[in-house]
Amino acid sequence: MFPPQNCQRCGVCCFSKLETYVRVTGDDWSRLGGEAERVAHFLGHRAYLRMEQGHCAALAVREDREGRREFFCTVYATRPQICRDLERGSPECAGEIELKGDRPGIEIF
Numbered sequence: 040m041f042p043p044q045n046c047q048r049c050g051v052c053c054f055s056k057l058e059t060y061v062r063v064t065g066d067d068w069s070r071l072g073g074e075a076e077r078v079a080h081f082l083g084h085r086a087y088l089r090m091e092q093g094h095c096a097a098l099a100v101r102e103d104r105e106g107r108r109e110f111f112c113t114v115y116a117t118r119p120q121i122c123r124d125l126e127r128g129s130p131e132c133a134g135e136i137e138l139k140g141d142r143p144g145i146e147i148f
């Protein structure tokens with residue numbers, strides 16, 4: 040079903056195998072404040088979100104009581120602008136799900 044009921048049941052756009060998946064600008068770094076070092080790092084002269092186990096390091100994956108996966112952004116209020124710009128139900132969101140919906144070869148836990 041598209042769009043998913045909510046992003047916590049999906050989380051697809053927070054997954055990638057690319058180390059340079061999400062650029063972190065100077066404004067993004069400032070907004071992240073004390074969390075910046077935990078979730079972002081420099082590769083060369085540019086900063087990016089850290090990627091761990093095939094997803095952004097800021098993503099927390101849990102199971103609810105029925106064993107269904109839930110995906111939480113642990114820096115939601117201060118997440119980078121590019122994350123803020125991706126709206127659930129938008130063509131970009133649809134593209135993410137089309138491309139990576141199955142998350143092949145990516146560790147969920």
Ligand code: SF4
Pocket residue numbers: 042043045046047049050051052053125126127128132133135136
């Ligand atoms: S924006 Fe779209 S791809 Fe991203 S978590 Fe929400 S529903 Fe999934």
Ligand code: SF4
Pocket residue numbers: 052053061088095096097098099111112113114115118119122
């Ligand atoms: S910062 Fe949050 S919204 Fe952006 S990719 Fe990471 S977990 Fe997803």
